[in-house]
Amino acid sequence: MAINYPVSLDTFSDPTPTSEMSSPSHSGLHTDINSAVEALEAKVGITSSAVTTSHDYKIAQLETNAILKTLVDAKGDIVAASADNTVIRVAVGTNGQVLTADSSASGGVSWTTVSASAAVDDDQNILAVQVFS
Numbered sequence: 244m245a246i247n248y249p250v251s252l253d254t255f256s257d258p259t260p261t262s263e264m265s266s267p268s269h270s271g272l273h274t275d276i277n278s279a280v281e282a283l284e285a286k287v288g289i290t291s292s293a294v295t296t297s298h299d300y301k302i303a304q305l306e307t308n309a310i311l312k313t314l315v316d317a318k319g320d321i322v323a324a325s326a327d328n329t330v331i332r333v334a335v336g337t338n339g340q341v342l343t344a345d346s347s348a349s350g351g352v353s354w355t356t357v358s359a360s361a362a363v364d365d366d367q368n369i370l371a372v373q374v375f376s
Contacts, residue, residue, distance in 0.1 A: 246278045249286050253279055323350030 246253050255276065258264065267275065288297025295301075310322060310330055319335030321342070336342070336354025345353040 246275060246282060248279055248282045255279075321352075323352055325349050325351070 253275070255272070256267075258272070264272070285294075286296075286298060288294055288299030290299065291303070292299040314322060314330065314332050316332070317335055321333045321335075322330050323333045325331045331350050333348075333350045333352060337356075340354040340356050342352050343355040344351065345355075
């Protein structure tokens with residue numbers, strides 16, 4: 244029997260003490276089990292595996308590249324990029340402030356107090372801001 248893993252799960256028959264080892268043969272059963280174990284080892288991978296299809300490699304990538312929830316520590320914090328592949332926390336602004344593009348800020352954005360010329364609705368949501376240069 245050829246193994247099917249990782250495409251599908253294999254089914255192996257457990258021999259009993261009275262089983263005749265003819266179908267599959269004793270050596271055939273060992274070959275199938277050995278092949279299945281080798282396929283599992285290849286899929287799981289070894290420590291620090293460079294094989295991109297192995298679970299060890301994929302988990303290492305998640306651990307290295309994931310944005311951790313510990314990056315933010317207050318309600319309203321946001322995540323921004325300070326450089327290529329570099330994330331930072333931008334602390335929440337104060338009530339009434341809006342997030343504005345700001346090339347001088349480390350995250351490229353900053354909280355700005357809106358001028359009186361901003362149009363707001365009854366819930367104080369900003370509808371438009373008139374900017375003069």
